[in-house]
Amino acid sequence: MSATMTSAAPAGTAGGQRGPALRHAVYLTGRSLRILRREPVYLAFTLIQPMVWLLLFGALFERVADLPGFGDTSYLEYLTPGVVVMTAMMSAGWAGSQFIDDMQRGVMDRNLTSPVSRGALITGALAYQAVVTVVQSLIVFGVGLLAGARYDGGLAGVLVVLLCAVLLAVIFAALSCAVALTLRSQESLIGVSQFLTLPLAFLSTVMMAPALLPGWVGTVARVNPVDWAARASREALLGNPDWSAVLGRAGLLAALTLVMAWLATRAFRAYQRSV
Amino acid sequence: MQHAIEAEGLVKTYGKGPKAVRALSGVGFAVPSGTVFGMLGPNGAGKSTTTKILTTLSTPDSGTAVVAGLDVAKQPGAVRHAIGYVPQKPCFDPTATGRENLTLQGHVYGMPGSDIRSRGTHLLERFGLADAADRITKTWSGGMQRKLDVALALMHRPRVLFLDEPTTGLDPEARADMWAEISGVTQADGVTVLLTTHYLEEADQLADRLVIIDRGQVVAEGTPEELKGGLDGDAVQVELADPGQQEAARRAVAAVRGVGEITADGARLHARVGNGAATLPGLLAALDGAGVPLASVTVARPSLDDVYLRHAGRSFHSADRAGTEVAA
Numbered sequence: 001m002s003a004t005m006t007s008a009a010p011a012g013t014a015g016g017q018r019g020p021a022l023r024h025a026v027y028l029t030g031r032s033l034r035i036l037r038r039e040p041v042y043l044a045f046t047l048i049q050p051m052v053w054l055l056l057f058g059a060l061f062e063r064v065a066d067l068p069g070f071g072d073t074s075y076l077e078y079l080t081p082g083v084v085v086m087t088a089m090m091s092a093g094w095a096g097s098q099f100i101d102d103m104q105r106g107v108m109d110r111n112l113t114s115p116v117s118r119g120a121l122i123t124g125a126l127a128y129q130a131v132v133t134v135v136q137s138l139i140v141f142g143v144g145l146l147a148g149a150r151y152d153g154g155l156a157g158v159l160v161v162l163l164c165a166v167l168l169a170v171i172f173a174a175l176s177c178a179v180a181l182t183l184r185s186q187e188s189l190i191g192v193s194q195f196l197t198l199p200l201a202f203l204s205t206v207m208m209a210p211a212l213l214p215g216w217v218g219t220v221a222r223v224n225p226v227d228w229a230a231r232a233s234r235e236a237l238l239g240n241p242d243w244s245a246v247l248g249r250a251g252l253l254a255a256l257t258l259v260m261a262w263l264a265t266r267a268f269r270a271y272q273r274s275v
Numbered sequence: 276m277q278h279a280i281e282a283e284g285l286v287k288t289y290g291k292g293p294k295a296v297r298a299l300s301g302v303g304f305a306v307p308s309g310t311v312f313g314m315l316g317p318n319g320a321g322k323s324t325t326t327k328i329l330t331t332l333s334t335p336d337s338g339t340a341v342v343a344g345l346d347v348a349k350q351p352g353a354v355r356h357a358i359g360y361v362p363q364k365p366c367f368d369p370t371a372t373g374r375e376n377l378t379l380q381g382h383v384y385g386m387p388g389s390d391i392r393s394r395g396t397h398l399l400e401r402f403g404l405a406d407a408a409d410r411i412t413k414t415w416s417g418g419m420q421r422k423l424d425v426a427l428a429l430m431h432r433p434r435v436l437f438l439d440e441p442t443t444g445l446d447p448e449a450r451a452d453m454w455a456e457i458s459g460v461t462q463a464d465g466v467t468v469l470l471t472t473h474y475l476e477e478a479d480q481l482a483d484r485l486v487i488i489d490r491g492q493v494v495a496e497g498t499p500e501e502l503k504g505g506l507d508g509d510a511v512q513v514e515l516a517d518p519g520q521q522e523a524a525r526r527a528v529a530a531v532r533g534v535g536e537i538t539a540d541g542a543r544l545h546a547r548v549g550n551g552a553a554t555l556p557g558l559l560a561a562l563d564g565a566g567v568p569l570a571s572v573t574v575a576r577p578s579l580d581d582v583y584l585r586h587a588g589r590s591f592h593s594a595d596r597a598g599t600e601v602a603a
C-alpha cells in the first residue's frame with residue numbers, strides 16, 4: 001500500500017532554514033497589504049482622528065504658540081510631527097486584531113502546522129504595519145503642509161520623522177500582537193489599546209511645549225516612547241537640529257522595538273500551550 | 276503493513292488544578308498507509324485534541340505519535356512538510372480569492388512559482404472551484420469554502436491528510452459532494468486520510484477502518500463491517516411511555532427467548548436479538564403482559580450507532596448532546 005504514496009520529497013525542505021523565514025514574512029506582509037488595497041476605506045478611517053487633531057486643534061489653539069516655550073514656530077508646525085507619530089501609535093494598536101481573526105478562524109492553526117516560523121508570522125504583521133505607517137505619515141504630513149506648515153529640516157528631517165513613526169508603530173504593533181495572542185478577544189484588545197494610547201498621547205509633548213507641561217507630566221513624558229518619537233521628529237525638522245538629541249531618542253525607540261518584538265514572539269508560546 | 280500514523284498512549288489535560296479538563300486519557304491507534312481512517316465520537320470526545328497532537332499543533336502530556344515515519348515531538352518541522360491539515364474551523368482567508376489562497380499556501384511550502392500555478396489550477400478544477408477561482412472567497416457558498424480548505428491542505432502534496440469534521444455544518448448535497456472528494460483523495464493521490472466525524476453514516480461510508488472514541492478513550496476499533504459484525508443479529512429499540520417502568524420492561528424483555536444483551540438509556544431500551552422479525556411478537560406480548568405501555572418500537576439491522584451504544588454504554592445522540600452542553 002505504501003507503494004502508492006507520492007514519492008516526491010516534501011517541497012521546500014531543500015532550501016535552507018534561514019531564508020524561508022524572511023520569504024514567509026514577505027508573503028505574509030503581501031497578504032495584509034492586499035487586504036488594505038481592496039478596502040482602502042480602512043486607511044481613511046484611521047486618518048479621521050489625526051485630521052481632527054491636526055486641523056481642529058491646529059486652528060483652535062493657534063495662539064498657544066505665542067506662549068514662551070514654543071520658539072518661533074506656528075502651532076501647526078509644532079503639532080504636525082507630533083500628530084504623525086501619534087497616528088502611527090494609534091493605528092498600530094490595532095495590529096493584533098488580524099491575529100484574533102486568524103485565531104477565531106482556523107487560519108492560525110493551519111499556519112502553525114505549516115513550515116511558517118512563528119517569527120515570520122510576527123515579522124509579517126510588523127512589516128505590514130511599517131508600510132501602513134509610512135503611507136499614513138506622508139498623508140498627515142502632506143495635509144500639514146497644505147494647511148501652511150513649513151520646515152527647514154528638509155528631506156533629511158522628513159526621513160527621520162518617518163523612521164521615528166515606523167519604530168513607534170512597530171513597538172505598539174508588537175505589543176498589540178502580544179496582547180492579542182494572550183487575551184484572544186477583540187474586546188480585550190480594544191480595551192487595552194484605548195487604555196494605553198490616549199493617555200500616552202496626552203502625557204507627552206505632542207500638543208504642548210515641554211517647558212509648559214506640569215512637572216509630573218514632564219516626568220512621565222521622559223519615559224514615554226511617544227514623547228521620544230515626537231521630540232526627535234520635531235528636532236529633526238529644525239533648520240539646525242541637535243543630532244545627538246535625535247539619535248539618543250531614536251536609539252531608545254530602536255531598543256524598545258527589539259524588546260517588544262521579542263515579547264510578541266514569546267506570546268506565541270502561551271497561545272500554543274493553550275490549544 | 277506499513278502505518279502512516281501510529282499513536283500510543285496519548286494523554287492530554289487542559290488547564291490546571293480543579294478546573295483541569297482531561298481531554299485524552301490514553302488514546303492509541305495505527306493507520307495503514309493509503310487508507311481513510313475514521314475517528315468517530317460525539318462532541319467533546321477528544322477528536323480535535325488528538326488531531327492537534329498529530330499535526331504538531333499541540334503537545335501531549337504523555338504518549339508518543341509517529342506520522343509519516345516521523346516522531347511529532349522530535350521532528351515537528353519534518354512532520355509539517357509531510358502533512359496537510361484542515362482544522363475543524365474554516366481556515367481559508369475570506370478576504371482573498373480562491374487562487375490567492377492557494378498561491379500563498381504554495382509559497383509557504385516553498386513550491387516553485389510554475390508548480391504553484393499548475394497545482395493551483397489543477398486543484399481548483401478538480402474541486403469544481405475553477406469558475407469562482409478569482410472571486411473573493413467571502414462570497415462563496417459554505418460547501419465551496421470547505422472544499423477550498425481541503426484544497427489548501429493538499430496544495431503541497433502531503434502524504435498524510437488530517438480532516439477535522441470536514442462536513443459539519445454542510446447541507447446534505449454539499450456533504451455528499453465532499454464525501455466523493457475525500458474518497459478521491461486516497462484513490463488519486465495515494466494520500467492517507469485521518470478523518471474525524473460525529474456523523475455515524477459518514478464514518479460508515481468513508482472509513483476503511485475506524486476507532487470509536489468516547490470521553491478521551493478509544494472504545495472500539497475495526498472496519499465498519501467488523502464492528503457491526505461483532506454484534507449478533509438485529510437491534511430492537513423500545514421506547515417506553517413511562518421511563519419509570521424501565522426496570523419492569525427490562526425484566527420482561529430479558530425473559531423473552533432470542534433476546535441477547537439489553538441496554539437501557541432513559542426511556543429507551545435497546546435489545547440485541549437473533550432475528551428481529553421472529554422475536555418481535557414474543558417481545559411485544561411479554562411487555563404487554565407486564566403492563567408496560569410503549570411509545571414506539573423499531574427493529575433495525577446493526578448500525579454503528581449500536582456499536583457505539585454497546586461500547587460506550589449510552590446512545591450516540593445522548594452522548595453528543597451531553598458533550599455539547601459541557602463544551603458550551
Ligand SMILES: Nc1ncnc2c1ncn2[C@@H]1O[C@H](COP(=O)(O)OP(=O)(O)O)[C@@H](O)[C@H]1O
Pocket residue numbers: 274275289290296297298316317318319320321322323324325601602
Ligand atoms: N483549548 C482548550 N482548552 C480547554 N479545554 C479544551 C480545549 N480544547 C478542548 N478542550 C476540552 O477537551 C475535551 C475534548 O475536546 P475536543 O478534542 O475538542 O473534542 P471533539 O473534537 O471530539 O469534539 C472537551 O471536554 C473540551 O471541552
Ligand SMILES: [Mg+2]
Pocket residue numbers: 319322323324363439440
Ligand atoms: Mg472537535
